[in-house]
Amino acid sequence: MAYIPTVTDLADLKASLEITGTDKDALLSLLIKLTGTKALNSMNQTAMPDDFQPIMIEMTQAVYRL
DSSP states (O other), rough: OOOOHHHHHHHHHHHHHTTOOOTTTHHHHHHHHHHHHHHHHTTTSSSOOOGGHHHHHHHHHHHHHO
């Protein structure tokens, strides 16, 4: 099951990375999608649990900084 990034996911990631503007939105959305999909598959879930969303954003933040 592929994870579909939400507007909140993107806003939270951008805030945590102190990114403004929209020039990196496509890359950040792709990273959220890939990280979220990996998380869902690892947890054997079809939907992201609400309490895991902040953790997914932290994981995506780490991927971006690589």
